[in-house]
Structures are given as structure tokens and as C-alpha cells.
Amino acid sequence: MMAVLVEGLSVVVRNDALLRKFHGGPRRFQEGLQDESICFDNDLTCIHLRSPDEVERFIGWCESMGLTFSLGGKAADIVVLDQRQGPTLQCNWIAHSVLEIDDGENKCRVRICWFAAEAPPVSGTRVPSLQFDIQTPVGWRVKGSLSESHVFVPNQR
Incomplete structure (x- = not known):
């Protein structure tokens, strides 16, 4: 089963929504992410951000391009996940969990x-019986990652 890595504050977008609704389609979406940390699988695209301000700006851009963040207090085309707490809105099209990974050195x-559009399992619980092919940004390593260090960059005010 494919999954995407969640680090920092991660904005996860449904790939089918990019095809149906995003002005310019997936190519235009990727062009807008040149400096971002991104990973994707067949169903989801995940952008790793470090602060609430970055998330707010990014979601604003996504909405200006045709995507919908929330409907009735639930995630529509986009959901934000915190690496420690999980989704910031109720979302019925993803499931999530915390796993231990080992890259051979760390x-x-x-x-x-x-x-997980069809009746997702209880999220946030261990899923030992499932095998995941975890998609990470190019060059991502355990050593020095946000997951290893749990670093959060607060807004500068």
C-alpha cells in the first residue's frame, strides 16, 4: 500500500482534485512548488511546510486555483496534517498512522x-498488518529530518 510521509505541517491534496479542478492541472500545481518539499503517490500529493503562515499562504493559492479547502468543517480537496497530532480537520478520504522506520543507520x-476513501480504518493507531511503500521527498533521510528532531518553526511576529 502506498503512503506519503507527513512532516512538520503537511498539506495533502487529492490528485483527482488536481485533475478535475485545479486551473492548469497537475503540471501547473507542480510548477508552483519549485522550492517546496514534496512527495506524492498515485492518489495524494503532500507538501511539507514549517509554519502556520506558510500553510495559510499555500492553501490560499490552492483555493485561488480552484481547489476547495473545507466544506461544512470537513476537508474537501485539501487536508492539513501536523506530524505530531494528525489532521487539523475531519477528513474521510485519508487514514494516518505513526510508524517506526529504520534506514539502516538511524x-x-x-x-x-x-x-482511504472507502471507510478508512481508525486513524492514528498502529497498523502492523499493513505494509507501506512510503513516498518521501527526493533526498529525504531519517538523519536530520523533522521527524527525527521534532523541530517546529513558530511564526515570527
């Missing part, structure tokens, strides 16, 4: 999420 616990 170990750490990471949060992952995956597309």
Missing part, C-alpha cells in the same frame, strides 16, 4: 497518511 517514528 531509526525514528514518522507519521504517514494514505488514501
Whole structure:
């Protein structure tokens, strides 16, 4: 089963929504992410951000391009996940869990999420019976990652 890595504050977008609703489609979306930390699987695209201000600006851009953040207090095309707490809105199209990963030299616990549109399992619990192919940003390593260090960059005010 494919899943994407959640680090910092991660904005997760449904790939089918990019195809149906995003002005310019997935190519335009990726062009807008040149400096971002991104990973994706067949169903989800995940952008790792470090502060609430970055998340707010990014979601504003996504909405200006045709995506919907929330409807009735629930995630529509986009959901934000905190690496420690999980989704910031109720979302019925993802499931998430924390797993320990080992890259051969280092170990750490990471949060992952995956597309689960049909009755997702209880999120945030251990899922030992499932095997995941975890998608990470290019060059991502356990050593020095946000998952390893749990660093959060607060807004500068």
C-alpha cells in the first residue's frame, strides 16, 4: 500500500482534485512548488511546510486555483496534517498512522497518511498488518529530518 510521509505541517491534496479542478492541472500545481518539499503517490500529493503562515499562504493559492479547502468543517480537496497530532480537520478520504522506520543507520517514528476513501480504518493507531511503500521527498533521510528532531518553526511576529 502506498503512503506519503507527513512532516512538520503537511498539506495533502487529492490528485483527482488536481485533475478535475485545479486551473492548469497537475503540471501547473507542480510548477508552483519549485522550492517546496514534496512527495506524492498515485492518489495524494503532500507538501511539507514549517509554519502556520506558510500553510495559510499555500492553501490560499490552492483555493485561488480552484481547489476547495473545507466544506461544512470537513476537508474537501485539501487536508492539513501536523506530524505530531494528525489532521487539523475531519477528513474521510485519508487514514494516518505513526510508524517506526529504520534506514539502516538511524531509526525514528514518522507519521504517514494514505488514501482511504472507502471507510478508512481508525486513524492514528498502529497498523502492523499493513505494509507501506512510503513516498518521501527526493533526498529525504531519517538523519536530520523533522521527524527525527521534532523541530517546529513558530511564526515570527
